[in-house]
Amino acid sequence: MKRFISLILSLTFVLVLAGCNNRSMNYIIENEPSVVGVVEEVHDDYVIMYSETAEGYPNGSRWSISLTVESKDSYADPVVGDEIVVYYDGNVMETDPLKVGTVYAITLKTPANRK
Numbered sequence: 001m002k003r004f005i006s007l008i009l010s011l012t013f014v015l016v017l018a019g020c021n022n023r024s025m026n027y028i029i030e031n032e033p034s035v036v037g038v039v040e041e042v043h044d045d046y047v048i049m050y051s052e053t054a055e056g057y058p059n060g061s062r063w064s065i066s067l068t069v070e071s072k073d074s075y076a077d078p079v080v081g082d083e084i085v086v087y088y089d090g091n092v093m094e095t096d097p098l099k100v101g102t103v104y105a106i107t108l109k110t111p112a113n114r115k
Helices: 002-020 025-031
Strands: 034-042 046-051 061-066 083-088 098-100 103-110
Touching: 025 103, 034 061, 046 083, 061 083, 061 103
Parallel strands: 061 098
Antiparallel strands: 034 046, 034 083, 046 061, 083 103
């Protein structure tokens, strides 16, 4: 009986841990900090964007944004000129360009003029 209870508790613990990273896009958009900017450069695993409206940076700022994101529903193919919204963990590294900690999701706000 003790083994059965231990097995059930262990299984419950594993399922709870597995569900922790499965945040929906709606949850991320409603609950995580974000920064909006225009993509200036696209590299293999990151983009450089410029944000005029980032809180705490009144004169505008450049950001290095990793394309390794936690949400599989994120915008995965940014191009130069796209206006994107980056949802992240709130940690900003004071480098040049600025870097964020964990990127939860990226959404497309305004697509680049693709003529």
